[in-house]
Amino acid sequence: xxxxxxxxxxxxxxxxxxxxxxxxxxxxxxxxxxxxxxxxxxxxxxxxxxxxxxxxxxxxxxxxxxxxxxxxxxxxxxxxxxxxxxxxxxxxxxxxxxxxxxxxxxxxxxxxxxxxxxxxxxxxxxxxxxxxxxxxxxxxxxxxxxxxxxxxxxxxxxxxxxxxxxxxxxxxxxxxxxxxxx
Amino acid sequence: xxxxxxxxxxxxxxxxxxxxxxxxxxxxxxxxxxxxxxxxxxxxxxxxxxxxxxxxxxxxxxxxxxxxxxxxxxxxxxxxxxxxxxxxxxxxxxxxxxxxxxxxxxxxxxxxxxxxxxxxxxxxxxxxxxxxxxxxxxxxxxxxxxxxxxxxxxxxxxxxxxxxxxxxxxxxxxxxxxxxxx
DNA sequence: AATAAAATATATCAATTTGATATATCATCT
DNA sequence: AGATGATATATCAAATTGATATATTTTATT
Numbered sequence: 001x002x003x004x005x006x007x008x009x010x011x012x013x014x015x016x017x018x019x020x021x022x023x024x025x026x027x028x029x030x031x032x033x034x035x036x037x038x039x040x041x042x043x044x045x046x047x048x049x050x051x052x053x054x055x056x057x058x059x060x061x062x063x064x065x066x067x068x069x070x071x072x073x074x075x076x077x078x079x080x081x082x083x084x085x086x087x088x089x090x091x092x093x094x095x096x097x098x099x100x101x102x103x104x105x106x107x108x109x110x111x112x113x114x115x116x117x118x119x120x121x122x123x124x125x126x127x128x129x130x131x132x133x134x135x136x137x138x139x140x141x142x143x144x145x146x147x148x149x150x151x152x153x154x155x156x157x158x159x160x161x162x163x164x165x166x167x168x169x170x171x172x173x174x175x176x177x178x179x180x181x182x
Numbered sequence: 183x184x185x186x187x188x189x190x191x192x193x194x195x196x197x198x199x200x201x202x203x204x205x206x207x208x209x210x211x212x213x214x215x216x217x218x219x220x221x222x223x224x225x226x227x228x229x230x231x232x233x234x235x236x237x238x239x240x241x242x243x244x245x246x247x248x249x250x251x252x253x254x255x256x257x258x259x260x261x262x263x264x265x266x267x268x269x270x271x272x273x274x275x276x277x278x279x280x281x282x283x284x285x286x287x288x289x290x291x292x293x294x295x296x297x298x299x300x301x302x303x304x305x306x307x308x309x310x311x312x313x314x315x316x317x318x319x320x321x322x323x324x325x326x327x328x329x330x331x332x333x334x335x336x337x338x339x340x341x342x343x344x345x346x347x348x349x350x351x352x353x354x355x356x357x358x359x360x361x362x363x364x
Numbered sequence: 365a366a367t368a369a370a371a372t373a374t375a376t377c378a379a380t381t382t383g384a385t386a387t388a389t390c391a392t393c394t
Numbered sequence: 395a396g397a398t399g400a401t402a403t404a405t406c407a408a409a410t411t412g413a414t415a416t417a418t419t420t421t422a423t424t
Contacts, residue, residue, distance in 0.1 A: 001278045001281065006281070009281060009284065009285070012285075013284075032275060033275065033276060033277045033280040033281060034276055034277070034278075034280075034281055035274065035276065081285075081288070084282055084285055084289070087300075088278035088279045088281070088282045088297065089278045090278075090304065091275070091276070091277040091278075091279060091280075092217065092274070092275070092276040092277070093214060093215065093273070093274070093275050093276075093334075094215060094216050094217065094273065094274040094275075095215045095216070095270075095273040095274070095330075096183045096216075096270035096271045096272075096273070097270045097273060098215040098216075098273075098327045098330055099183065099188070099191060099215055099216055099270070100266055100270045101323060101326050101327050101330075102191065102195075102323045102324060102327060103191070103194075103263075103266055103323065104323045104326070105322060105323055106263070107266070115270065118269075122272065140287060141283060141284050141285065141286045141287055142284060144283050144286070144345065145280045145283050145284060147341065147345075148277075148280055148283075148338065148341055151337045151338060151340070151341040152275075152334055152337055152338055152341075154337065155333045155334055155336065155337030156330065156333060156334055158333070159329065159330055159333040159334075163326065163329075
């Protein structure tokens with residue numbers, strides 16, 4: 001699925017600017033499942049306009065800065081649902097943190113611990129934001145997606161907390177063993 | 183983190199060909215945290231060679247097809263650990279399936295159900311492959327990463343199974359209500 | 365034994381996407 | 395009045411994806 005489909009899908013819920021789409025796709029409730037930047041969103045909107053899948057009203061009144069509010073057309077709707085008829089591709093998960101973790105035995109224990117603690121905080125924040133979004137949102141299908149994220153992040157948080165605890169226990173033992181040798 | 187670092191990291195565990203790296207990064211135990219294609223791996227290996235971070239032995243004996251076995255150099259090791267000293271970027275999760283799910287009320291119920299069932303099977307497969315890898319693998323840090331994937335996929339599988347059950351209950355009620363009207 | 369299919373292996377390339385930056389206005393705080 | 399941050403569009407080099415081409419070796423099928 002490409003950014004064009006992403007934009008078309010988001011615009012099927014409400015008309016908005018490219019800036020708004022980016023906010024949803026990079027910071028908002030959508031951001032935990034799909035991402036996109038200005039560099040792909042604006043070209044995508046241009047292409048969608050060319051194809052007649054979206055139209056925009058150019059709100060450049062009184063010398064105000066241009067502000068293009070995009071909305072999906074009937075043709076766009078048809079195209080969107082044609083796309084959604086195809087099989088969705090597999091989930092993609094990329095974690096630089098997990099890659100780093102492969103080298104934990106080659107790092108200082110305290111450095112890896114910092115990574116763990118930071119990741120726990122990060123996961124907690126994500127979880128909180130997803131739960132908040134889930135409470136506020138009254139769009140039924142969004143609940144499913146948000147709940148998916150909540151379930152995933154809860155599991156991860158739990159896993160990380162347990163690992164941190166066992167990590168600290170091990171470190172204590174290492175320190176103990178070292179002092180035993182003295 | 184870019185594909186160069188990914189390759190360097192993988193090569194720090196064992197020498198191998200670009201083909202092997204791609205297998206690890208797209209199909210193997212690494213694939214659930216990072217991905218890469220030939221199109222990025224081969225250029226990355228060229229650059230790493232130019233930089234002196236890896237070397238390769240060109241095994242093209244007896245008119246056999248060329249086979250470049252890459253290994254990391256001391257300089258490469260130093261560079262890798264300099265890179266790992268920086269903060270890891272955030273996890274990235276992209277799910278076309280979840281995007282599709284936002285439109286579940288605009289699909290035929292049976293179509294969305296198919297998506298759910300397929301996703302459950304897919305998750306089960308991933309989980310199985312991660313658990314198998316975890317059993318076979320005796321590299322301690324890999325256990326952490328694999329366990330992370332297992333925890334995540336277990337939570338997702340559980341969530342999907344529950345949702346499917348409630349979905350079927352709801353559908354039954356809808357059918358019931360429809361026949362009540364007759 | 366012959367042949368078909370699948371795996372191994374390198375390589376390239378157009379299309380897409382990222383990540384960063386430039387520009388300018390508007391809103392809010394000090 | 396000035397500073398900071400949010401709103402908003404746009405562009406571009408660099409990185410990555412996804413697909414394809416090529417050729418050999420291994421495995422499975424008939």
